[in-house]
Amino acid sequence: MSDVYFASRRCGPGSSLIDKTKKLIKKINFAAELREKDTVAIKLHFGEPELTTHLRPAFVRPFVEEIKKAKAHPFLTDASTIYAGPRSEGVSHACVAERNGFTLYSTGAPVVIADGIDGNNYVEVQVNTPHYDRVKVAGEAHRAKAMVVLSHFKGHEIFGFGGAVKNIAMGLASKQGKLSLHSTVTPYIKQKLCTACGRCVSWCAPGAIEIRGKTAVITGSKCTGCGHCIMVCPEKAAKIKWDIDFSQAQEKLAEYAFGIVKPKKGKIWYFNFLIDITPECDCYTFSDASLVHDIGILASRDPVSIDSASYELVKKAAPNPRSKASAAKPGQDKFTEGYPDTNPGPMFKMAEKIGLGRRRYKLIEIE
Ligand code: SF4
Numbered sequence: 001m002s003d004v005y006f007a008s009r010r011c012g013p014g015s016s017l018i019d020k021t022k023k024l025i026k027k028i029n030f031a032a033e034l035r036e037k038d039t040v041a042i043k044l045h046f047g048e049p050e051l052t053t054h055l056r057p058a059f060v061r062p063f064v065e066e067i068k069k070a071k072a073h074p075f076l077t078d079a080s081t082i083y084a085g086p087r088s089e090g091v092s093h094a095c096v097a098e099r100n101g102f103t104l105y106s107t108g109a110p111v112v113i114a115d116g117i118d119g120n121n122y123v124e125v126q127v128n129t130p131h132y133d134r135v136k137v138a139g140e141a142h143r144a145k146a147m148v149v150l151s152h153f154k155g156h157e158i159f160g161f162g163g164a165v166k167n168i169a170m171g172l173a174s175k176q177g178k179l180s181l182h183s184t185v186t187p188y189i190k191q192k193l194c195t196a197c198g199r200c201v202s203w204c205a206p207g208a209i210e211i212r213g214k215t216a217v218i219t220g221s222k223c224t225g226c227g228h229c230i231m232v233c234p235e236k237a238a239k240i241k242w243d244i245d246f247s248q249a250q251e252k253l254a255e256y257a258f259g260i261v262k263p264k265k266g267k268i269w270y271f272n273f274l275i276d277i278t279p280e281c282d283c284y285t286f287s288d289a290s291l292v293h294d295i296g297i298l299a300s301r302d303p304v305s306i307d308s309a310s311y312e313l314v315k316k317a318a319p320n321p322r323s324k325a326s327a328a329k330p331g332q333d334k335f336t337e338g339y340p341d342t343n344p345g346p347m348f349k350m351a352e353k354i355g356l357g358r359r360r361y362k363l364i365e366i367e
């Protein structure tokens, strides 16, 4: 059983959410374990343009200040996406972060995109878990000496919810890793969107794509799952296959998280923000109404315990009557209201099996 510290959403004079964030930082006391000049990755999701419910930059600054007090070097990070969009390559990803307020001025730390400008900066980590021998981790995240994981807790259409485990696993997997987590690795071309422009062909290093008549066609046996065709297609015709068994995707998620955590034993800490608990993840350009009211902030050294506690707190909360979970009852899973196949049980089970963390937790509320 791991300790999970909890600060409720209620605030008053002298007890703002920023004050409470600072108290949680003191409880976890990660600065005591940092050495001078340690590079410390602060992993978060910068949000898409026009998303309004990603983690606010104001929450990040106390972490940066704490790391700097230890004379260590913080940087804000995430890895690029496999879907086409402004976060699919390093330069425009950094611009989105800036546009959404994650500036040196507001947070005190620079943004470094963890897998480089073209998504090819990754390191293979040996895990020997049921689905993988090795996982491919964004290079700068792997090289950082320590990591603070800040997660906006919300729903997800495959994984049930997005918390600490998903933030590090999907967030810091390389493009090939993300494809492997999301799909059956080889993308497909939606023919009615394809204009046969050939752009994907020139980006496909193993020559898996050719133009046949009026459309591009992928030969699965040649595809290495790099995700570049998805990134470069101007028509969004290159798509991820979503037909993978959800349970397997969840198990793989835990295994990828294990590949991030394993080399950082004792030097990775987790903070979940149960604020704006939207039904979908932060990879969309819209924010639907929260499923439940804002709950607060949690902190732990165990990614599984913190997600387990966060999930239970959302389950217990009354549903927002003007949200996707309007028909749910307190105690019922709010996330399955929109996505009924997303029971997160397989992720938790695999996470415990491979030693990522423990589902049982002790919730300790702080004032
Ligand atoms: S880049 Fe997109 S539109 Fe162009 S050929 Fe490839 S799949 Fe078709």
Ligand code: SF4
Pocket: 186, 187, 200, 203, 204, 205, 206, 207, 208, 209, 218, 222, 223, 224, 225, 226, 227, 228, 229, 230
């Ligand atoms: S994922 Fe990579 S290797 Fe596979 S078809 Fe697309 S560009 Fe080619």
